[in-house]
Amino acid sequence: xxxxxxxxxxxxxxxxxxxxxxxxxxxxxxxxxxxxxxxxxxxxxxxxxxxxxxxxxxxxxxxxxxxxxxxxxxxxxxxxxxxxxxxxxxxxxxxxxxxxxxxxxxxxxxxxxxxxxxxxxxxxxxxxxxxxxxxxxxxxxxxxxxxxxxxxxxxxxxxxxxxxxxxxxxxxxxxxxxxxxxxxxxxxxxxxxxxxxxxxxxxxxxxxxxxxxxxxxxxxxxxxxxxxxxxxxxxxxxxxxxxxxxxxxxxxxxxxxxxxxxxxxxxxxxxxxxxxxxxxxxxxxxxx
Amino acid sequence: xxxxxxxxxxxxxxxxxxxxxxxxxxxxxxxxxxxxxxxxxxxxxxxxxxxxxxxxxxxxxxxxxxxxxxxxxxxxxxxxxxxxxxxxxxxxxxxxxxxxxxxxxxxxxxxxxxxxxxxxxxxxxxxxxxxxxxxxxxxxxxxxxxxxxxxxxxxxxxxxxxxxxxxxxxxxxxxxxxxxxxxxxxxxxxxxxxxxxxxxxxxxxxxxxxxxxxxxxxxxxxxxxxxxxxxxxxxxxxxxxxxxxxxxxxxxxxxxxxxxxxxxxxxxxxxxxxxxxxxxxxxxxxxx
Numbered sequence: 001x002x003x004x005x006x007x008x009x010x011x012x013x014x015x016x017x018x019x020x021x022x023x024x025x026x027x028x029x030x031x032x033x034x035x036x037x038x039x040x041x042x043x044x045x046x047x048x049x050x051x052x053x054x055x056x057x058x059x060x061x062x063x064x065x066x067x068x069x070x071x072x073x074x075x076x077x078x079x080x081x082x083x084x085x086x087x088x089x090x091x092x093x094x095x096x097x098x099x100x101x102x103x104x105x106x107x108x109x110x111x112x113x114x115x116x117x118x119x120x121x122x123x124x125x126x127x128x129x130x131x132x133x134x135x136x137x138x139x140x141x142x143x144x145x146x147x148x149x150x151x152x153x154x155x156x157x158x159x160x161x162x163x164x165x166x167x168x169x170x171x172x173x174x175x176x177x178x179x180x181x182x183x184x185x186x187x188x189x190x191x192x193x194x195x196x197x198x199x200x201x202x203x204x205x206x207x208x209x210x211x212x213x214x215x216x217x218x219x220x221x222x223x224x225x226x227x228x229x230x231x232x233x234x235x236x237x238x239x240x241x242x243x244x245x246x247x248x249x250x251x252x253x254x255x256x257x258x259x260x261x262x263x264x265x266x267x268x269x270x271x272x273x274x275x276x277x278x279x280x281x282x283x284x285x286x287x288x
Numbered sequence: 289x290x291x292x293x294x295x296x297x298x299x300x301x302x303x304x305x306x307x308x309x310x311x312x313x314x315x316x317x318x319x320x321x322x323x324x325x326x327x328x329x330x331x332x333x334x335x336x337x338x339x340x341x342x343x344x345x346x347x348x349x350x351x352x353x354x355x356x357x358x359x360x361x362x363x364x365x366x367x368x369x370x371x372x373x374x375x376x377x378x379x380x381x382x383x384x385x386x387x388x389x390x391x392x393x394x395x396x397x398x399x400x401x402x403x404x405x406x407x408x409x410x411x412x413x414x415x416x417x418x419x420x421x422x423x424x425x426x427x428x429x430x431x432x433x434x435x436x437x438x439x440x441x442x443x444x445x446x447x448x449x450x451x452x453x454x455x456x457x458x459x460x461x462x463x464x465x466x467x468x469x470x471x472x473x474x475x476x477x478x479x480x481x482x483x484x485x486x487x488x489x490x491x492x493x494x495x496x497x498x499x500x501x502x503x504x505x506x507x508x509x510x511x512x513x514x515x516x517x518x519x520x521x522x523x524x525x526x527x528x529x530x531x532x533x534x535x536x537x538x539x540x541x542x543x544x545x546x547x548x549x550x551x552x553x554x555x556x557x558x559x560x561x562x563x564x565x566x567x568x569x570x571x572x573x574x575x576x
Contacts, residue, residue, distance in 0.1 A: 066525070092530060119362075138422075180530070
């Protein structure tokens, strides 16, 4: 990590959801371990994303979906409404959560963590700490930091790395509701790319023209008739009125393939709003 | 409201996300104003839903979707995975949020509210209180209660009714990010019904068999070919593995109509998991 005080070279900077000890940081460090990069933590997911849009960093690493809790709404909504960025990589990360206290904490009265982590440990919390006060903060690492700083009777849910960094004691390990708990992260950039390969996906955002019966079906047929597999469809509010939606679609394959680009073009023609988030490779990383 | 100490008559009890002053309570009081009902507040949304399943109350009123923030995940996930209930009514409610303090609060250092309310006022918070500590609690009314009980330098986001009940002072009104902010609530019951009518919808939950290209499209075609309009499609994690989803589908019309029941039956045959949440009327209520 380059911590010198030279002028920041935006081309070599990577933003992530900080502070130190978040899953986003672990992934960023792992992804760029062969390269000289400068890493900059941001207090919020949308802060990290907007930093790419505003040219403060060249790329950022943020979570986009969890296998238990579903989409990270702020990531989807910021991509749809507030910035023009592309996805240049996807990372699938297996998530483990632990419950940490500061040493000599006699009683836990408050559990603090990121919303998604809290939701991913909901069964454990209900079973072991029914009715306890829950406090949501911007990241699991921030939660660990709050506990390390002496917040009374607080416990934090976070990664083992966060526990180590902040010198905390684990009172329970692997408290996630499912051992198949994975989170997808994406690397976002202003640069678009034209890649292909085996583990390649393409993401688009669209809002259909018209609301007649079957309009979503007609749109999906553009993929079906070309034998393009849809790996995910996620609806989010269009923010115009209740009942109006935009769709996030993930497809197998790259825009470099004729069948994918032809299907995407057909969908674009049927959409009143459309964004192509690009084609990218998928990497699977193990949580150490 | 019947507050007598007689044995609770489950058939006449309605659960809601409490405490006093939540939107759920306002809707429950409005819906049953012509009937003698006993109202029971619950600390959490899933607590209210499980109380119906466990026979503690006969019905409950809980939020299911917001026009800005999207689905209320805990409602969808509890309906899909943990209970066997039907929707007997839907209520569309226009939401207004205000920022409240206890009188003579000199400085706001923490903003407390329900997650959805916090998310619905994200732009306001970022603009007026950048970097402020955010605390998520189970309801907007609980947030108002915390502030009323003297939590130092805290402000709560909630409804005007919550502000009145807890004797708080509004420092800013209508702070929601959009004036088109509506929330859909549902009334849940163990009883299924066989209703029809103009403003009638049917909700189903399904997980498709197989993952081949076009399987979602084939499923949606069952509605399209019968001219049944889909008003909503929401994917949620199936909780089996990343990339496996269940779908929540809302259709116009009732199971009492041939075309709807025939489409739903066809979808059920194509699904590995299936639940019919029933047919119900939609009411539009105004926030006073």
